[in-house]
Amino acid sequence: DVKVTQSSRYLVKRTGEKVFLECVQDMDHENMFWYRQDPGLGLRLIYFSYDVKMKEKGDIPEGYSVSREKKERFSLILESASTNQTSMYLCASSRVPGRGNTIYFGEGSWLTVV
């Protein structure tokens, strides 16, 4: 089974702190994604990466950055956390882009910024 692991399930951080959310996949997938989920808004794409050291902005990249130093790991970084970044963050991965891919999701990371 494909496994997408988000190591931190629940975090509480203070405003202004730097926050790292880590995601690891074990299926040698090329694509990795970070989504944010908020009630009534569904899931929105923050960033994605189609290769090591490559990244592309999604729909809501402001206030976030990402890092992909190794193929299996994709990190989401909040340089200076703010209360409006309190949310659930979901990581996903898929094989080389192409038709017919299944996109697999992690369990999610609940972040509260106080």
Added chain:
Amino acid sequence: AQSVTQPDIHITVSEGASLELRCNYSYGATPYLFWYVQSPGQGLQLLLKYFSGDTLVQGIKGFEAEFKRSQSSFNLRKPSVHWSDAAEYFCAVADPDTDKLIFGTGTRLQVFP
């Protein structure tokens, strides 16, 4: 622009009743469509997907969905709902070149015994 609409925010059904969750999409080319389910506090699990071919797609847990191009719809159905089906359901359309997903806002399903 691509978009997905799930017009029902919340649906309540009795256990054993049939279920249909609505999904409408806006996409210029042939869409790649997905239904995911999310139990409370969990990630998303793929129920089924449509890329081409037969417009009636079978998924896991007894779910099916029908792609209707003329109505721009991809509704999810189940003939008999179980209490364990209570969850939130998301419809999504994918960009075939990047696998980026655009999600609807979700439908929360409540099941009464």
